[in-house]
Amino acid sequence: MYTPDLSGDSQSRYDRLMETYLSTELRLVNSGLPRVQVSLSQLLAEPQPQISCADGTQQMVKRSELRYLAGLLDPADYDSLLLPVLIEMAGQQSEATVLCRTETEVKLISAMLEMNMRCEQPGRLRIYKPQMALIRKKMQTTTQYVFSLSVEN
Amino acid sequence: MAQLIKVRPTKIELVKLKRRLSLSSRIHKIMKDRLSILTMEFLQAARQTVTAKQHTIDAMTQAYKAMTIASGYHGYVALQKELAASQADITVTAGPRNVAGVRIPSLELNEPTGGLRGYNLAQTSSLVDSASDTAREALRVIIELAELQRGLELLGTEINRTKRIANALEYILIPNLKATIRFLAMKFEERDREEKSRLKRVKVILARKVVV
Numbered sequence: 001m002y003t004p005d006l007s008g009d010s011q012s013r014y015d016r017l018m019e020t021y022l023s024t025e026l027r028l029v030n031s032g033l034p035r036v037q038v039s040l041s042q043l044l045a046e047p048q049p050q051i052s053c054a055d056g057t058q059q060m061v062k063r064s065e066l067r068y069l070a071g072l073l074d075p076a077d078y079d080s081l082l083l084p085v086l087i088e089m090a091g092q093q094s095e096a097t098v099l100c101r102t103e104t105e106v107k108l109i110s111a112m113l114e115m116n117m118r119c120e121q122p123g124r125l126r127i128y129k130p131q132m133a134l135i136r137k138k139m140q141t142t143t144q145y146v147f148s149l150s151v152e153n
Numbered sequence: 154m155a156q157l158i159k160v161r162p163t164k165i166e167l168v169k170l171k172r173r174l175s176l177s178s179r180i181h182k183i184m185k186d187r188l189s190i191l192t193m194e195f196l197q198a199a200r201q202t203v204t205a206k207q208h209t210i211d212a213m214t215q216a217y218k219a220m221t222i223a224s225g226y227h228g229y230v231a232l233q234k235e236l237a238a239s240q241a242d243i244t245v246t247a248g249p250r251n252v253a254g255v256r257i258p259s260l261e262l263n264e265p266t267g268g269l270r271g272y273n274l275a276q277t278s279s280l281v282d283s284a285s286d287t288a289r290e291a292l293r294v295i296i297e298l299a300e301l302q303r304g305l306e307l308l309g310t311e312i313n314r315t316k317r318i319a320n321a322l323e324y325i326l327i328p329n330l331k332a333t334i335r336f337l338a339m340k341f342e343e344r345d346r347e348e349k350s351r352l353k354r355v356k357v358i359l360a361r362k363v364v365v
Contacts (some may be wrong), residue, residue: 018176034253060248060259088358089186133193141250141259147186149179
């Protein structure tokens with residue numbers, strides 16, 4: 001088995017390598033995060049709806065999904081729904097958290113899952129994995145995962 | 154079995170090893186999360202691919218059936234002549250989407266603008282319209298299938314890569330670090346015990362000297 005030579009100065013180099021790797025992995029898994037969240041009404045008005053990602057790329061948004069979301073909400077809520085909806089993963093594999101800036105996200109998720117949902121903590125809506133799979137199935141280009149390290153780590 | 158990492162048995166090394174263990178655990182946690190997400194997406198894509206394949210077969214069958222009926226009604230040559238002049242603008246919007254760091258192509262068939270079919274509606278029957286509709290539906294499901302299959306390939310490759318890293322961390326790096334930390338901790342305890350017994354021995358010798 002390969003074991004790095006950790007004598008003297010090289011150990012700190014190894015630590016640096018690990019830190020670089022951690023930050024690279026975090027950057028890679030979070031590369032799809034949006035620079036700015038865009039409202040549903042803005043995306044509906046665009047001829048080719050796109051969202052700018054943190055890594056400088058553009059993510060395409062399917063028009064059919066936008067129409068589906070528009071069908072679930074009142075027209076008054078189009079401005080307050082910011083897309084993509086962020087789903088946070090923080091160490092617990094059985095559940096995730098939908099980050100809600102406004103009540104519209106809660107309304108949307110409730111309508112999508114056909115059940116009343118409410119935030120246990122302000123701005124954070126807990127969902128379980130089967131629910132997440134259902135949301136992702138219906139909102140492939142309008143949701144995005146956020147990977148974060150929990151506080152105890 | 155966990156192997157010991159070659160390090161000098163000093164307290165500074167122990168602190169560094171503990172820091173490395175904490176870092177490795179954090180990377181492992183992220184990897185596990187990512188693997189779980191990618192697997193979920195892969196399984197979903199696999200299920201959707203099976204459905205899309207069935208839809209494609211059905212849509213193609215229906216499209217050919219409708220076309221055959223239409224050409225039987227109008228005559229093959231007449232239909233070909235009518236359709237030769239038809240111009241249908243088919244555009245597909247393509248772009249990437251990011252799933253936990255994996256860039257997957259996203260394809261969407263654009264709706265036709267203007268609602269014109271490109272052939273003379275007065276001289277053709279509704280059978281041609283039906284054939285056109287079913288062909289369009291077949292095209293839509295083919296594009297959907299293409300997107301799903303490419304996504305499935307990319308997700309599969311990424312799952313393999315992530316799994317290898319997560320396993321290397323879980324079964325090699327982290328156990329080795331833990332074993333080395335345990336070994337160093339035991340070594341320091343042993344050193345402390347030796348030091349204590351040495352001091353006791355010196356104390357006894359000094360006490361004897363005072364008595365003498």
